[in-house]
Amino acid sequence: MKINRRQLLEFLGASAGLSLMGGGLVSCSTLESWVSGKAFTPLAPTNTDSLALAEGFKSQVLIGWGDPLNSKGELFGFNNDYIQWAPLKNSKSLVMWVNHEYVDPYFASQVESLGERTRSQVQKEMHLVGGSLFKVDAKGSQWDWDRHSIYNRRIDAFTPIPFSNGEKVAGKTKALGTLANCAGGKTPWGHILTCEENYDGFVGEVYFTNSGKRVWDRKKADKYGWSKFFPRPPEHYGWVVEVNPWTGEAVKHTGLGRFAHECATCTVSKSGQLVVYSGDDTEDEHLYKFISDSPTSLKSGKLYVASLEQGRWLPLDLDSDPRLKKKFSSSLEMLIRTREAAKIVGATPLDRPEDIEIHPVSGDVIVALTNNLSRGNSFGSLLKIQEKNSDASSLEFDASTFLSGGEETGFACPDNLAFDSQGDLWFTTDISNKSINKAPYEFMKNNSLFYLPLKGAGAGKAHRVASGPVGSELTGPVFSPDGRTLFLSVQHPGEKSPSYKNPTSHWPDGGNAMPRSAVVQIELPTRLARG
Numbered sequence: 081m082k083i084n085r086r087q088l089l090e091f092l093g094a095s096a097g098l099s100l101m102g103g104g105l106v107s108c109s110t111l112e113s114w115v116s117g118k119a120f121t122p123l124a125p126t127n128t129d130s131l132a133l134a135e136g137f138k139s140q141v142l143i144g145w146g147d148p149l150n151s152k153g154e155l156f157g158f159n160n161d162y163i164q165w166a167p168l169k170n171s172k173s174l175v176m177w178v179n180h181e182y183v184d185p186y187f188a189s190q191v192e193s194l195g196e197r198t199r200s201q202v203q204k205e206m207h208l209v210g211g212s213l214f215k216v217d218a219k220g221s222q223w224d225w226d227r228h229s230i231y232n233r234r235i236d237a238f239t240p241i242p243f244s245n246g247e248k249v250a251g252k253t254k255a256l257g258t259l260a261n262c263a264g265g266k267t268p269w270g271h272i273l274t275c276e277e278n279y280d281g282f283v284g285e286v287y288f289t290n291s292g293k294r295v296w297d298r299k300k301a302d303k304y305g306w307s308k309f310f311p312r313p314p315e316h317y318g319w320v321v322e323v324n325p326w327t328g329e330a331v332k333h334t335g336l337g338r339f340a341h342e343c344a345t346c347t348v349s350k351s352g353q354l355v356v357y358s359g360d361d362t363e364d365e366h367l368y369k370f371i372s373d374s375p376t377s378l379k380s381g382k383l384y385v386a387s388l389e390q391g392r393w394l395p396l397d398l399d400s401d402p403r404l405k406k407k408f409s410s411s412l413e414m415l416i417r418t419r420e421a422a423k424i425v426g427a428t429p430l431d432r433p434e435d436i437e438i439h440p441v442s443g444d445v446i447v448a449l450t451n452n453l454s455r456g457n458s459f460g461s462l463l464k465i466q467e468k469n470s471d472a473s474s475l476e477f478d479a480s481t482f483l484s485g486g487e488e489t490g491f492a493c494p495d496n497l498a499f500d501s502q503g504d505l506w507f508t509t510d511i512s513n514k515s516i517n518k519a520p521y522e523f524m525k526n527n528s529l530f531y532l533p534l535k536g537a538g539a540g541k542a543h544r545v546a547s548g549p550v551g552s553e554l555t556g557p558v559f560s561p562d563g564r565t566l567f568l569s570v571q572h573p574g575e576k577s578p579s580y581k582n583p584t585s586h587w588p589d590g591g592n593a594m595p596r597s598a599v600v601q602i603e604l605p606t607r608l609a610r611g
């Protein structure tokens with residue numbers, strides 16, 4: 081399914097008359113004057129080892145791997161991804177949350193092969209995943225983090241985290257730590273949702289035979305080689321984890337299912353129900369929606385999975401579906417094996433659903449489908465879900481392709497998304513390091529950040545704003561409360577270097593330094609500042 085730019089503009093016409101600004105509605109004419117003329121000259125593709133920016137944008141590193149967070153010896157972790165913030169009372173300062181998705185053991189432990197590592201090196205690596213919390217303060221037009229704040233703390237692969245409702249998962253009411261934290265979400269009460277994505281590389285995966293026998297495939301955990309020293313039950317990972325940013329308390333919610341959770345995007349339906357969308361970022365896996373029983377909690381609710389063919393959200397409800405009742409002994413068992421349940425009810429296989437964002441005015445749900453190489457889809461697309469009556473708790477929807485990646489549109493493999501307060505879309509790309517700068521991706525050069533205005537000059541066209549250093553992926557875009565700064569993760573610069581001694585990137589420190597993932601702040605040109 082492909083649409084061209086004219087079709088895109090026709091679709092956008094429906095929602096182009098209104099936009100949100102500072103929480104209120106502004107008129108079309110205000111917007112037209114704001115976007116009149118060219119917003120900026122897009123950056124040309126580049127493969128330089130730098131964070132290259134379009135003219136008018138300025139960037140500065142905020143915090144990076146290894147920065148000491150507090151006097152307890154906790155460090156800002158590796159491979160930062162999702163970024164989110166929470167306000168502090170009576171202050172312009174924020175508490176910032178940053179995911180640490182995985183480590184590159186070659187850099188983190190400075191070894192030439194995984195087998196060289198000692199138990200204590202692996203232990204150190206395990207303290208570098210999870211997430212960081214730290215206070216950030218506005219300093220004029222820029223932000224800096226407070227090296228001495230009581231809010232600075234870590235959650236890592238050793239932090240005990242209970243399951244919600246006191247449930248026992250693989251015999252325990254608590255998991256040890258969180259890992260594979262990719263993207264996330266924010267609840268209406270300001271808590272952070274951090275999503276456990278590719279956990280199998282750390283802990284392996286469990287399968288169940290027809291007779292219900294549990295089989296633990298430990299081979300998959302060889303990717304990082306942690307389980308040799310610290311084996312963990314795979315059922316303890318693959319969940320959505322809620323974190324109180326002010327206290328650091330965390331809980332794993334089972335109700336949203338267990339799979340390679342990319343994100344957990346919250347919205348409130350017309351009738352006030354809390355709805356959370358989540359993608360399972362694996363080829364031919366699915367798109368989910370959770371409707372909570374309470375507007376102020378994620379402890380219980382109903383999980384649905386999308387059938388694009390039927391335009392319906394299909395319930396994963398053991399009590400009302402004899403097919404599920406026959407397969408699983410309890411709702412919890414079904415949630416642990418969510419992927420199997422989704423296939424039983426007839427979910428649509430998708431092209432790696434990654435991040436999801438909701439248009440602030442139309443309520444359209446945009447889903448990044450990164451690619452599906454086994455089905456010959458190299459470039460991915462943005463999928464649009466229009467809920468019936470624009471109501472997030474509706475069980476019917478229309479699905480269409482919003483914009484396809486490819487040479488014509490100038491981008492490939494969309495991943496993280498962010499709508500700004502004007503309702504324009506910003507997105508990053510994730511071409512893997514096996515393929516970057518090779519056919520058919522040469523036109524893209526390094527992974528990038530794009531701006532996709534949905535109205536006015538340049539509408540419907542992806543404008544390149546930033547290009548990452550060699551081997552990197554740009555992730556986690558989020559705007560500051562005043563809309564003037566975009567916080568962005570530069571993840572895995574120098575990944576797949578021949579050796580830690582001979583890295584392909586020296587970003588951000590330059591010289592002969594090893595590369596370091598880091599969060600940057602990008603100051604927007606005045607005409608794009610989204611305050």
Ligand code: FEO
Binds near residue numbers: 181263277361
């Ligand atoms: Fe961690 Fe699907 O990106």
Ligand code: CA
Binds near residue numbers: 262
């Ligand atoms: Ca991602």
Ligand code: CA
Binds near residue numbers: 495510
């Ligand atoms: Ca990704």
